[in-house]
Amino acid sequence: MEIILSIAIGVMTSCGVWLILRPRTYQVIIGLSLLSYAVNLFIFGVGGVKTNVPPILSEGGVDGVLADPVPQALVLTAIVIGFATTALFLVVLLASRGLTGTDHVDGRGDKR
Amino acid sequence: MKGWDIGITLAPQFLLLLLALPFIGSILSVLLLNTASTVLPSRLASLVAAFCLIITVLAYPQVTDGNVFRYHLEWIPQLGLNFSLRLDGFAWMFCVLITGIGLLVTVYARYYMSEDDPVPRFFSFFLAFMGAMLGIVLSGNVILLSIFWELTSISSFLLISYWNNSAAARDGARMALTITGIGGFCLLIGLLLIGNIVGSYDLDKILASGDLIRGHSLYVPALIFILLGALTKSAQFPFHFWLPNAMAAPTPVSAYLHSATMVKAGVFLLARFSPALSGTYEWFFILGAAGILTLLIGAFFAIFQQDLKGLLAYSTISHLGLITTLLSLGSPLATVAAIFHMLNHATFKASLFMAAGIIDHETGTRDMRRLSGLFRYLPYTATLAMVASAAMAGVPLLNGFLSKEMFFAEAIETHADSVLDIILPYVATLAGAFSVAYSLRFIHTVFFGPSPTNLPKDTPHEPTRWMRFPIELLVVICLIVGIAPAFSVGPFLHTAVVSVLGTDTPEYSLSIWHGFNLPLVMSLIALVGGSALYFVLRHYLATCEDGPPLLRRLKGQRIFERILVEVSWRWARSAEQRIGTRNLQPQLRWVVVTGFLAGLLPLWLSGFEPRTFVFSGVDKVFAGIWLIGICLALGTAFLAKYHRLAALIMLGGIGLIVCITFVWLSAPDLAITQLLVEIVTTVLILLGLRWLPKRTEKMDESVTFRARFRRFRDLLIAIICGVGMTFIAYAVMTMPVPDAIATYFLENAYTEGGGRNVVNVILVDFRGFDTLGEITVLGIVALTVFALLRRFRPAPDTMVMPEQQRIQNRFDEERPERNAGDTVRDYLLVPSVIMQWMFPVIITFAVYIFMRGHDLPGGGFSAGLTLSIAFLLQYLAGGTRWAEDRIRILPLWWMGLGLLISTLTGVGAWFLGYPFLTSHSQYLTLPLIGKVPAATALLFDLGVFLLVVGSTVLILVALAHQSIRITRLRTIEADKTKES
DSSP states (O other): OHHHHHHHHHHHHHHHHHHHTSSBHHHHHHHHHHHHHHHHHHHHHHTOOOSSOOSBOBTTBOOSOOOOHHHHHHHHHHHHHHHHHHHHHHHHHHHHHHHHSOOBTTSSOOOO | OTTOOOSOOOOTHHHHHHHHHHHHHHHHHHHTTTOOOSHHHHHHHHHHHHHHHHHHHHTGGGTGGGOOEEEEEEEEGGGTEEEEEEEOHHHHHHHHHHHHHHHHHHHHHHHHSOTTSOHHHHHHHHHHHHHHHHHHHHBSBHHHHHHHHHHHHHHHHHHHTSSTTSHHHHHHHHHHHHHHHHHHHHHHHHHHHHHHHHTOOBHHHHHHTHHHHHHSTTHHHHHHHHHHHHHHHTTOTTSTTHHHHGGGSOHHHHHHHHHTSTHHHHHHHHHHHHHHHOSSHHHHHHHHHHHHHHHHHHHHHHHTOOBHHHHHHHHHHHHHHHHHHHHHHOOHHHHHHHHHHHHHHHHHHHHHHHHHHHHHHHHSOOBTTTOOOGGGTOHHHHHHHHHHHHHHHTOTTSHHHHHHHHHHHHHHSOOSSSHHHHHHHHHHHHHHHHHHHHHHHHHHHHHSSSOOOSOSSSSOOOOOHHHHHHHHHHHHHHHHHHHOHHHHTHHHHHHHHHHHHGGGOOOOOOOSOOOSOHHHHHHHHHHHHHHHHHHHHHHHHHHOOSSOTTTSSOOHHHHHHHHHHIIIIIIHHHHHHHHOOOOHHHHHHHHHHHHHHHHHHHHHHHOOOOOOOOOOOOOHHHHHHHHHHHHHHHHHHHHTTTOHHHHHHHHHHHHHHHHHHHHHTTOHHHHHHHHHHHHHHHHHHHHHHTTSOOOOGGGGOOOOHHHHHHHHHHHHHHHHHHHHHHHHHHHHHTSOOOOOSHHHHHHHHHHHHOOSBHHHHIIIIITHHHHHHHHHHHHHHHHHHHHHHHTOOOOGGGSSOOHHHHHHHHHHHHOTTSOTTHHHHHTTHHHHHHHHHHHHHHHHHHHHHHHHTTTSSOOHHHHHHHHHHHHHHHHHHHHHHHHHHHOOOOHHHHHHHHHHHHHHHHHHHHHTTOOTTOOOOOEEEETTTEEEEOOHHHHHHHHHHHHHHHHHHHHHHHHHHHHHHHHHHHHHHHHHHHHO
8 A cells, every 4th residue: 555655646746846847837736736635645644554444433432543643634734725825826826927918937928 | 428318219110110111101202193293292201211310310329339229020031031120330320321311312302303303203212212221221131231232223223314314314324223233243142152151141140250251262252242242332443434424313312322322332331341351461452452543543533524513423432432442451440430431421422412403503504614703692502512622622620631631540550561551641642632622623613713604594593591401401510520529420430330340449539639640741731732733723624625634535434335235235136146046947946956855865864774664565446546646647747738627637536536545544534625625626726727828739849959958857856856755655654653642632532622533623622723823824815815816907818708608609699599698508507407406405514514523524624615615516507696696605704703703712711711722522412413512612613614614715706706807897898999
């Protein structure tokens, strides 16, 4: 399991990094989303990878090994904040596009 | 008057009051900003100064005979920082100067300031400055002292730049701030070093550990830093040039800065720390060199000034050089002379500046080439100014004579085996002659000679009684001290000296006549030589340019400005050009590369230990899902440039796979949240797509070599980062998880948080404060989005109707039985009806998710997102107008209410005596439904829920509204073209 998850994190990081280094604002926003998936999964993975033991207590309290709730709580807020940043960035992107007339990240036309 | 006992013992709190009053007055003055009256603010300031003076005077019995009056308040005791105030004899003398001369200056300024000036602002700055200065002399903790030291720099900046429409005032203020600010920084470093040596920042402890400090290896650096602080403040060579430039300030400010405050802070500090620092060769040499040079240069420059205030400013520099020289000698008698001269200089210099202000006020100019014969117009002021000038020159029977005589007596003593000590008597006599020359020049030029011609103002006349009063009082003090020193100032001086020197206090005699000795001869030489010098130079001075001959071009100010321009403009620019960029791509590239290297660094430093990885096997289905995920990620990266929609869909696919992963790996809460956020994000970006420019692959067919290189490099970076992440992730995930705080949360979630869903309990209970911060951020982001979109202007090429709509409209136009817009309306009719029907269902679902959140997967975040999706679907189904005709959503209200509920829930705990956000939990049994958790955390979660709904809806609706706005804009445009 861990190997699949790490490869997935690696690939998403690669694609995300590649995209945020591109000149178009849309590529950057997509790249940031990909990066945030990778980072969220990474933080989540730090707590250890366990199946079928959600951190939900039964009536009798802790019973057996449960998944680590701390990274989960961290990631949950990270997902919501990620949404907020995406929204903000999207609007900045649109405003910049409206003001400068181009979707280049520097707000300038292409200079080859 | 040693036994001056008025039977009052002040409580320590009065010391705090003494320090706080000026600041309170300063704030009150600000509140008067809108009054037109010039009287009220000055009355307030005078009142504050008078009160402070009274407190100081009443405190005198508590500081005599080396006693110290203290006030102590713990501030950060762990760091040795305490708000401790101490008033000893020396500080008392300064408090009297600061508050007394402060009071006189406020009285004077009341008449000096014009009604057009913003007077309340002046007095507000003035009182703040007074408070800062009192803080310096009262501080019992050196860090506190440093803070007040900075405050004086800042408030003097504000005072000097008071007439901020004048460039000279701005430049002078900036220069003063730069020099004294740098000095203050050095002082802080020096004090930290001293604190480190002594192990305490307490002033008493530092003063008592002189031998420890002088023997320490850090003594020299600490000394140099502290001296830098003191010398910059006291305008000593080579930092003297800020003071003449500061005369752009209103004259009352100059009178105050030059006499009792600011420049005196430097010599105060030197005298204060002399028990701890003085007596070494370094102390003698640095201070002696600076003092002697300043003494001589200041006096010499003063002779050649044409501006009255300029003459006085250079004279201040010279007199402070004298005090510094005395302090450098390190002998007890020299310290006595230094303290005495601080007192005397303050009295005659304040009165002279005020007299110069009157002359300026009455004639409209301060240029000595234009002023002459004013005695017949201002006989009274002239007499006062003459007496004060004579005191400055050191004429017998005036206070200046006494301390100058003590200086001469010390100058001829041998203190150290150094060339400085040998030349000192000659320098002292020469500087004395110079000061006689400039004092004589001041009197002779301004008050004697023919009547002035073409002054800016006609016929000067005596000012009002109360404008003259401060000068009168100060001049009378000069006379009394000069004639009967032992009976007037003697006891107070003794108190001050004892508090500095302690048991080293020498025997000294404060009498006018010590017999016909060498100091008297030196005085006589100075008087005669100075007079002769003036009469030789008289005709040259009457017409010459401002500044001394030959050195006129060499101005400290110019050099300073050169350096400033060089550092803050040229160097900054070239640094920006060389290493900076305004382009986003290189910046991001550096961020990524730095991040990668930062990740590598620990491995590099501590070495990488190879470890046998336990291969836990691979689930085939899971692998298959992620194989798809990887393909989608690659596809997204590939298509994001030209095929935005496809890339977005693929991105959504990855989001779903991440969601499945969370389910698989025991994180149901994350899965729910991820799924909902995925929906909202996708819709959001879909709404944004419309405003992006068209881009087709044909547009950039020609790829240059540079572009190719860039892509290759970025690809390399991306691959390296990805591989790095894979390894780190794998290494971390296969490590045994140390038992950190997880167990604590698992064990206490139910007993203390009252919930079984540990993730939710962490969010709303254990870490509730973090969540409160987070939802606040979410709210701020939503408001920012809203604000940005209100001013949104789309690019011209997105103003036209989208292609799809045009096709649909054309279809309607071609058929007679259809009205325009029918197709758009009927588009996806069946799904939209279903979506409308789903509205109540989703709302119920949201409530359900919310209610069960504390025990089962769910909670405020996911419920909020669910509800916002319910609203969103209505917009999608019927269009913005349709939806808003039927439901009125007020997202701002939701947000405000949510934040309010969450915060109030936290505040509620205070009333029950618990810390912020302490929760209480129990279960309620409701009929039909059964046991329901009723923790206060649920209320907090309700706030989270409301805020999430509000923010999400606000963001989405703001974006959706752009389409309506664009239609409106398009109609306006169409109307315009029709009209024309």
